[in-house]
Amino acid sequence: MFACLPRLSDVTGKSTNLLYRFVFARNFAAHTDHLFDELPQRDLSALNSQLSSYLRSGNPNGTLALFLKMHRASSDLSSHTFTPVLGACARLSYPETGRQVHALMIKQGAETGTISKTALIDMYSKYGLLVDSVKVFESVEDKDVVSWNALLSGFLRNGKGKEALGVFAAMYREEVEISEFTLCSVVKTCASLKILQQGKQVHAMVVVTGRDLVVLGTAMISFYSSVGLMSEAMKVYISLNVHTDEVMLNSLISGCIRNRNYKEAFLLMSRQRPNARVLISSLAGCSDNSDLWIGKQIHCVALRNGFVSDSKLCNGLMDMYGKCGQIVQACTMFSAMPSKSVVSWTSMIDAYAVNGDGVKALEIFREMCEEGSRVLPNSVTFLVVLSACAHAGLVEEGKECFGMMMERYRLVPGTEHHVCFIDILSKAGDTEEIWRLVERIMIENNNRNLPCAIWVAVLSACSLNMDVSRGEYAAMRLMEETGPENASIYVLISNFYAAIGKWDMVEELREKLKKKGLVKAAGHSSLFI
DNA sequence: TTAGGGTTAG
Numbered sequence: 001m002f003a004c005l006p007r008l009s010d011v012t013g014k015s016t017n018l019l020y021r022f023v024f025a026r027n028f029a030a031h032t033d034h035l036f037d038e039l040p041q042r043d044l045s046a047l048n049s050q051l052s053s054y055l056r057s058g059n060p061n062g063t064l065a066l067f068l069k070m071h072r073a074s075s076d077l078s079s080h081t082f083t084p085v086l087g088a089c090a091r092l093s094y095p096e097t098g099r100q101v102h103a104l105m106i107k108q109g110a111e112t113g114t115i116s117k118t119a120l121i122d123m124y125s126k127y128g129l130l131v132d133s134v135k136v137f138e139s140v141e142d143k144d145v146v147s148w149n150a151l152l153s154g155f156l157r158n159g160k161g162k163e164a165l166g167v168f169a170a171m172y173r174e175e176v177e178i179s180e181f182t183l184c185s186v187v188k189t190c191a192s193l194k195i196l197q198q199g200k201q202v203h204a205m206v207v208v209t210g211r212d213l214v215v216l217g218t219a220m221i222s223f224y225s226s227v228g229l230m231s232e233a234m235k236v237y238i239s240l241n242v243h244t245d246e247v248m249l250n251s252l253i254s255g256c257i258r259n260r261n262y263k264e265a266f267l268l269m270s271r272q273r274p275n276a277r278v279l280i281s282s283l284a285g286c287s288d289n290s291d292l293w294i295g296k297q298i299h300c301v302a303l304r305n306g307f308v309s310d311s312k313l314c315n316g317l318m319d320m321y322g323k324c325g326q327i328v329q330a331c332t333m334f335s336a337m338p339s340k341s342v343v344s345w346t347s348m349i350d351a352y353a354v355n356g357d358g359v360k361a362l363e364i365f366r367e368m369c370e371e372g373s374r375v376l377p378n379s380v381t382f383l384v385v386l387s388a389c390a391h392a393g394l395v396e397e398g399k400e401c402f403g404m405m406m407e408r409y410r411l412v413p414g415t416e417h418h419v420c421f422i423d424i425l426s427k428a429g430d431t432e433e434i435w436r437l438v439e440r441i442m443i444e445n446n447n448r449n450l451p452c453a454i455w456v457a458v459l460s461a462c463s464l465n466m467d468v469s470r471g472e473y474a475a476m477r478l479m480e481e482t483g484p485e486n487a488s489i490y491v492l493i494s495n496f497y498a499a500i501g502k503w504d505m506v507e508e509l510r511e512k513l514k515k516k517g518l519v520k521a522a523g524h525s526s527l528f529i
Numbered sequence: 530t531t532a533g534g535g536t537t538a539g
Contacts, residue, residue, distance in 0.1 A: 083530060118530040149531040184532040191535085218533035226535075250534045258535085280536040287537095315537040346538040383539045416539070 044078060051084040060088035064097070071104070079110045086119040090126040098123050114140055118147040125154025145171075149181045156185050161193040180211050184219050191223040199223045213240055218248045225255025230264070250278035258285035262294055269301060276307045283316035292324035315343045322351025342375050350384045358392025361385065365401075379411050386420035390427070398424035419457045426461030434461055435470060452481050452489075459492060463499040471496050487513060 047070055054062035067085045070077065082105050089098035102120060105111040111120075117140045124133035137143075137151045148171050155164035168186050171178060183206055190199030203223075206216050217240045224233035237244060237252050249272060256265035265282070279302050286295035299317055307313050314337055321330040330351045337344055345368045352361035365385050368377060377385075382405045389398030402421050405411045413421070418441060425434045438458060441450060455478040462471030475493045482489045490513045497505035 115530050122530065146531050153531060181532040215533040222533075222535070247534050254534065277534065277536045281534065284537070312537050319538065343538045350538065380539045
C-alpha cells in the first residue's frame with residue numbers, strides 16, 4: 001500500500017516511523033472504494049473535486065483511498081489534488097502519511113504556492129509538529145492572511161497561547177489585513193490565557209469593525225465564561241438575540257454551569273431542548289466543581305430527553321460520579337454500558353484512583369488489558385494508572401506498568417508519565433534508578449534541559465530521600481529553566497534545603513525572595529466545611 | 530488553505 005508513496009526521508013533525509021506505516025496500512029485494508037474504477041473518464045479536475053467532496057462530507061479515508069488510486073494510475077497530479085489530501089491526513093492523525101504526501105509534493109514540484117503551503121502549515125500543526133509548521137510558514141513567499149491565520153491557530157491548538165499572541169503582534173507589524181478568522185483565534189487565545197483586558201480589546205475591535213457576529217459572538221461568550229464574567233457573556237448573547245443559534249446557546253449554558261450560575265443554566269435549558277453535547281460539557285463542569293447535586297439534575301435532564309444510551313454522555317456521567325466520590329454509582333454505570341471505549345475504561349480506573357483505591361484501579365486496568373476486552377489502553381490510561389500506583393505506593397506494580405507501556409503497547413512516555421514514575425521510584429527510595437531515568441530522558445532530549453516538572457519531581461524525591469548532591473543539581477537546573485522571578489521555585493528549593501538541614505541556604509533564599517518582593521500564590525482547598 | 534459549543538478520560 002505504501003510502496004507507491006515516497007518517504008519524506010527520501011527527499012529530506014529525515015527518519016520515518018514504521019509504526020505509523022503499520023497503523024495506516026491496517027486502516028486502509030478495510031477501505032476499498034470503487035469510485036475510481038467507476039468513473040467514466042478520469043478527468044483530473046473532476047477527481048480533485050471528488051477528493052474535496054469526500055473531505056467535506058467527513059470521509060477523509062475516502063479522500064486518501066481515491067488519492068492512492070489516482071497516484072498509482074498517473075503521476076500527473078496538481079496542487080489542487082494535494083490540498084484536500086493534506087486535510088485528510090491531518091484529520092486522520094497519521095503524521096508519517098502526511099510526511100509521505102509532502103514528499104510526493106516536493107518530488108512533483110507541487111509544494112510551491114501559498115495555498116499548498118498553508119495546507120501543510122495546518123496539517124503539521126494538527127499533528128502537533130509545530131517546528132515543521134513554522135518551517136513551512138517561513139518558506140511561504142507570498143504570505144497572505146490565511147497563511148498567517150493557519151500559523152496563529154496552530155500555536156493556539158497546541159497550547160502555545162503566548163506564541164499565538166506573538167503571531168498576532170507580528171501580523172500587526174507586517175500590516176496584514178486581519179480577518180474574522182484572525183479575531184476568532186485571538187479571542188480564543190485570550191480565553192486560554194485568561195487575559196481579560198486584551199480579550200476586551202479584541203471584543204471592541206469586533207464591534208467597531210462590524211464583523212459577522214454569529215461565530216465571533218460564540219467565541220466572545222466562551223471568552224467571558226472562561227474569565228468568569230457570565231454577566232458579560234449574557235450581554236453578548238442578548239445583544240445578538242435575533243441571530244443566535246444552538247451553538248451559541250450551548251456555549252452560554254455550559255459557561256453558566258462552569259461558573260456555578262445554575263439557575264440561569266437550567267432556565268436556558270428549559271427554553272430549548274438541550275442536546276447531548278451541551279449536557280456532556282455541563283457534566284464536565286460539575287466534575288471540575290465536584291458538584292454532585294447539579295450533576296444528578298443533569299442526569300435527570302439526560303433521562304428525560306432520552307440521551308442515556310449516548311456512550312459519550314455515559315462516560316461524562318460516570319466521570320462526574322467518580323469525581324464526586326460516588327464510586328458505586330460510577331461502577332453501576334460502567335457495568336451497564338454495552339460498549340466500553342478506552343475513555344470509559346480510563347474513567348473507571350481514574351474513579352477508583354481518585355477515591356483512594358489503587359488496588360481496585362489496577363484490577364480494572366488488568367481486566368482492560370485482557371485480550372477479550374478488545375480496547376487498547378492509551379497514554380492517558382497509563383497516566384491514570386501510574387498516578388494510582390504513585391498515590392497508593394504500589395511500587396512494583398508501577399514499575400511493571402511503566403515497562404508495559406513502552407514494551408507491550410509501544411507508547412512513548414511523556415513528561416507527565418515520567419513525573420509519576422519518578423514519584424513511584426521516590427516512594428521506593430530508589431534515587432539511583434531515578435537518576436538513570438533522568439540520564440536516559442536527557443539523552444532522548446538531545447541533552448537539552450528537561451521540563452521543569454521533571455526537575456521538580458527529582459527535587460521532591462531528593463528531599464524525601466535526603467539525596468543532597470543530586471538535589472542541589474536538580475535545584476540548579478530548575479533555576480536555569482525558570483529564571484529567578486518564580487516564587488514557587490524559590491520556595492520549593494528552600495524546602496529542599498530545609499529537608500536536608502541546610503538552614504543557611506534556607507535563610508539566603510528567603511532573603512532573596514523578600515528583596516525581590518516575590519510572593520508565592522497561596523494554596524487553597526476546594527472543600528468547604 | 531485558516532475560525533464558533535473547553536462534548537467524555539490525564
